[in-house]
Amino acid sequence: MSNNNIPENALFVCFGGMSNVGTLTGLAGLEAVRQLEPGKAGIFCLGGLPTEAPIVLNKTRAAQRIITVDGCPLNCARKIVEQAGFVPYKTINLVEDCGIKKGPPQAYYGAEEMQVAVKAIVDAIKNSQFSPPPGSAD
């Protein structure tokens, strides 16, 4: 955690409820944050970006990196982050990057899918410490 209490990595998860993979982004994001050391990552409010909530915009600007986690190929979280003028350091898509099958919201996803999704998020954050934040050379 930086000295202004902002997590180093801002996670924006889709957490959409119309498919199993959308829901999984929210649950896997929480588990990833729990597994990482305090201050490494926090889940931000995706809804605060298109509505220009000042507290969300300010905290997002203060984070060192942004990582988006989308469930399906629509990549809504990524689009919202980019439309708000931010550049993600890393984008994760559970279908395209993790091979998890998109299904109806009540479709079962098991411990294996959860583990794969959590690992993708945790790895992205752990690897981020070896790269400078986007724009740091400006």
Next chain:
Amino acid sequence: MSQEHEDAEKPRVGIFYCGGAMSSVGELTGVAAFEVLKRLGPKEVGMGCVAALAAGVPKHFRTMQGLEKVVVIDGCPNSCVRKIVEQTGARMDAYINFGKDLKIKKIGPFKPLAYSQEDLERAVEAILNVVQSTP
């Protein structure tokens, strides 16, 4: 997307929840909504994708418009979901704000699971009442 997904039966009531995790009440919207889904089943309620609404995905917009009732749930006074629904012209038949309407305390930042069991029960009860009330 699988054909099975395309052909899935539509629920009677749709719920747009905030699911923002910068505070306890945002996360609680998702947790409470899914508890309602667990209790009532997928024929009665289904969840919407707020992100898809904000990103302008037509199919997701249309799907929610075609349901019998749409319930919108925000956690905190920022009321982001309500704003997104209003900005996009999507449907909203009932609205709950956990902070304003239920006086559930917002705890944060970055404490998504800091809500109490009592808060969860009150939130679930409020959603159940709105879902099951006559339009």
